[in-house]
Amino acid sequence: MPLNHMPLLRRCAMIALALACGGAGAAEVTVSAAASLSNAFTELGRAYEAHHPADTIVFNFAASDLLLRQIEQGAPADVFASADEVTMDRAAAAKLIDAATRRPFATNALVLIVGAGTNAPGTLRDLEDKAYARIAIGNPDSVPAGRYARQALSDAGLWDALQARLVPAQNVRQALDYVARGEAQAGFVYATDAALQKDKVQVALTVPTAAAVSYPIAVTKATRQAQAARAFVAFVVSAEGQSVLKSHGFSAASP
Amino acid sequence: MPADALTPLLLTLKVAALATLLATAGGVLCARLLGRTRSIARDLGESLLTLPLVLPPTVLGYYLLVLLGRNGVIGAWLLEHFGVTLIFTWQGAVIAAAIAAFPLILRAARAAFGDVDSSLEQAARTLGLRESAVFFRITLPLAWRGVVAGALLAFARAMGEFGATLMVAGSLPGRTQTLALAIYDAVAAGDDARAATLVWISIGVAVVALVAAAQLLRRGAPQ
Numbered sequence: 001m002p003l004n005h006m007p008l009l010r011r012c013a014m015i016a017l018a019l020a021c022g023g024a025g026a027a028e029v030t031v032s033a034a035a036s037l038s039n040a041f042t043e044l045g046r047a048y049e050a051h052h053p054a055d056t057i058v059f060n061f062a063a064s065d066l067l068l069r070q071i072e073q074g075a076p077a078d079v080f081a082s083a084d085e086v087t088m089d090r091a092a093a094a095k096l097i098d099a100a101t102r103r104p105f106a107t108n109a110l111v112l113i114v115g116a117g118t119n120a121p122g123t124l125r126d127l128e129d130k131a132y133a134r135i136a137i138g139n140p141d142s143v144p145a146g147r148y149a150r151q152a153l154s155d156a157g158l159w160d161a162l163q164a165r166l167v168p169a170q171n172v173r174q175a176l177d178y179v180a181r182g183e184a185q186a187g188f189v190y191a192t193d194a195a196l197q198k199d200k201v202q203v204a205l206t207v208p209t210a211a212a213v214s215y216p217i218a219v220t221k222a223t224r225q226a227q228a229a230r231a232f233v234a235f236v237v238s239a240e241g242q243s244v245l246k247s248h249g250f251s252a253a254s255p
Numbered sequence: 256m257p258a259d260a261l262t263p264l265l266l267t268l269k270v271a272a273l274a275t276l277l278a279t280a281g282g283v284l285c286a287r288l289l290g291r292t293r294s295i296a297r298d299l300g301e302s303l304l305t306l307p308l309v310l311p312p313t314v315l316g317y318y319l320l321v322l323l324g325r326n327g328v329i330g331a332w333l334l335e336h337f338g339v340t341l342i343f344t345w346q347g348a349v350i351a352a353a354i355a356a357f358p359l360i361l362r363a364a365r366a367a368f369g370d371v372d373s374s375l376e377q378a379a380r381t382l383g384l385r386e387s388a389v390f391f392r393i394t395l396p397l398a399w400r401g402v403v404a405g406a407l408l409a410f411a412r413a414m415g416e417f418g419a420t421l422m423v424a425g426s427l428p429g430r431t432q433t434l435a436l437a438i439y440d441a442v443a444a445g446d447d448a449r450a451a452t453l454v455w456i457s458i459g460v461a462v463v464a465l466v467a468a469a470q471l472l473r474r475g476a477p478q
Binding site for chain 1: 326
């Protein structure tokens with residue numbers, strides 16, 4: 001009976017060969033990007049692919065620190081975009097990125113959100129009210145949004161007092177989800193995240209941060225698609241890339 | 256053992272043990288209800304009850320979050336009548352782990368009940384035992400090894416539960432952060448030393464549990 005299967009096998013082999021050959025000259029660029037960038041970058045990727053039909057952009061969205069850990073352990077990422085300079089500094093110190101390609105490409109704002117239609121605190125200090133029984137925050141050990149929030153709460157002298165009520169999230173979008181579902185009464189996310197769930201959460205206040213919420217991007221050292229990776233980075237900072245980011249609520253990088 | 260590793264260990268043991276108890280009670284009951292005869296309807300029932308094992312844990316977590324959450328059907332009812340919230344609590348983690356482990360017990364118990372010689376059950380009935388007595392005095396004692404083997408698998412599954420637990424109970428250090436979640440957090444935060452410690456503890460607990468169960472089963476084996 002094996003003969004009966006031959007045509008099918010041969011067809012499969014030819015398809016596989018065709019796919020492999022079609023890959024010549026085309027590049028698949030893997031972009032590891034902060035969770036807060038997922039909507040904006042997905043659109044950016046599509047726009048980039050429209051300009052470079054031969055290239056494919058593959059995204060890996062997670063908390064910045066986790067992405068860094070993956071790259072450290074040899075994950076095949078070509079471009080790294082983190083939600084804070086601290087994480088990118090660590091990537092640079094570990095010689096994981098091509099420092100010459102690093103540049104800030106957007107800024108964001110940290111906001112305190114509460115469920116839509118609930119009492120909004122006027123200041124951070126109002127969070128001491130027992131009504132805010134659960135406060136969602138990105139885990140400061142691995143999530144930049146959580147680090148910004150921890151800094152702000154420490155500066156306000158509230159970090160220790162609120163400790164027992166904090167619900168650490170794996171990434172900023174999980175913190176958003178906790179508040180949107182009403183499981184947490186308040187949470188710290190970026191302004192761009194809050195805008196995604198306008199009907200379920202409201203922004204109580206913009207949290208002042210000691211350092212600006214700046215997003216850096218860089219090509220990784222280990223990339224095998226350096227040319228396409230650089231082209232993608234260039235696209236992100238181009239006028240078209242910036243307008244996509246702006247449409248998702250990000251601001252231009254501070255000079 | 257570092258003190259900050261003891262907390263997730265004890266929590267994991269507590270959650271996994273309670274989840275195994277819940278899953279065993281539910282699994283044995285459902286296996287009994289499904290009976291020993293096979294039919295399309297019963298196979299369909301068993302398949303539906305096995306879904307938690309087949310579906311990704313995140314799907315399970317999502318539905319549990321939707322049902323048990325503040326705005327969920329069950330969650331809202333619990334909150335209104337008892338003031339109980341399950342989200343972000345270790346009790347929520349128990350429920351997530353129990354449901355994830357349940358199909359393992361169900362399958363093992365159903366197979367074990369099927370292997371019991373039905374003439375023994377018939378004999379008990381002719382001697383006037385009620386159905387419940389037949390089950391507890393004849394079927395269950397004859398099938399216990401299969402049920403224990405299933406419970407062991409369930410315990411292992413419950414100990415390793417990650418996806419659904421994370422979504423339902425969160426990862427609150429000291430409160431809902433089990434070993435699996437603590438390891439994930441340690442890796443994400445770049446704390447390799449802590450991750451390694453927790454991994455070794457997990458391996459130790461798993462080996463002890465497996466050896467203990469093997470001993471127990473051997474001692475109960477017919478000579």
